[in-house]
Amino acid sequence: MLRRLLVLRRLGVLIGLVAASAVVLGLFAATDASAGNQYCYMKAVHNPDNTISYVRVCVDVHPGEPGGPGDSGGGAPSCELDKAPTGAGYGSFYCSGKAVCTIKDNWVPYAPPAEPAPEGHEWKLQLCWPCGGCLGPPAPSFILDGPVARPLIVQAQEAFGNLAPPAGSVRHSPDVHGIVRLPTWLWLEPGSFAEVFGSSAEGLVAVAEPDGTVWNTGDGGSVACEGGGTPYAAGAQATCTHTYTRASARYDGTVTRTWRVHYELAGNVVDIAGAPAALTATTGWALAVAEAQVLTGGR
């Protein structure tokens, strides 16, 4: 596309030279201004259900900038939009190849399609004048109008940004003091490490599932645990413990929760290249650790 623009620019220079036989700055300004407008075209979308629908894409054409998405989005519209028919009852015009087209909401006298439109889409009557300025009767056709969705990666970033992890609630056992040389159980209140959801305006959902936790224990130690640890209970199997070797009035620790993130559209998993795949949140906590005999003596 850039190359096409360069060619257009060179062409502009050439025309300028031929017409004026001199390089006049004003001429370039005039050329640029004529290209600086907006045009629209219909972009076909291949849907997951193998239907084709169309979305309207409008492109601002500024000199020296790429025109926009798609091959038809070069430096100029593909049809003679300025020769579009005038008169009431027509919406705005766009290009479909060389034809000038518009959408009509009023279908009379055309019969609507027998086939119901798939969910989220609707039938529209498209009128196209095959060669713009030559007018004549327009060719009618029904097209499926698709939702104008933002690219999935943009939606994914929005959905991810709407993931709001709850505050981490740290528990440990022993509850009051850790005890030197005895494993201290570490866990998160189950509610503070559960599934979290966020969604985009279009309904793409970011689903964050608890993966694991990394506990900095404040004594230079670090423990990685699957999930958020196991609440202490008689007979329970610990899944996340740390054993302190020295007593301290206060160990300042942190716990980092990590969620695996995937994306879903209408309940179906969607792989989106480049979308964030993990969510983390770090919470501080503190614990006093005592020698066992001191604690026993205190009781």
Place this chain on the structure above:
Amino acid sequence: MHRRLRVVITVAAAAVSLAACGGSGGDNAALPGSPDAASSAPAPSATASAATSPSAAVLSSYLGFWDALIAANTASDPALPALAAAAAEPQLGKARKAIRVNKTQGVSLRGTVTHKPKVTASSPASATVEDCYDVSRWTPVDVKTGQKIDVTEANGTGRYRARYTLRRSGGGWRVTDQVALGGC
């Protein structure tokens, strides 16, 4: 078409791991269904033995369903007998509806679809196939002009992961339903 099918079965039977979805993108080049794979693959000498295994029969029917689907789309014919022979409700209805919607717009899908199918479950009466299929070279054509229509894949890649259910029917299998599993 027959040759393509046989190549598919050979590849699927010989390298089940290849069927796993989301593998390295390089696998795509050698996928069954693409003209390149069909022309460059070795002669399908393993066809006879592969065809006798139940999985190969399921995969053969599954890919046969796609052949019928592609043929019905090419012909813009939702009533194509081959499609009705390869699919049953509700899948048949879904496929026919999509063809009718495209036909109303004067659009027909033409080209090839590539696959990485894998039989994930099978019993005497039913089977499931998971596939990572690629429709990016199954492009819409304006039926009136025969011109290709410049198209954007809705999910960006045109590669979809899906689970298909097949039901035994007579001597073969028919595709009865599909569940979308996202991209791949």
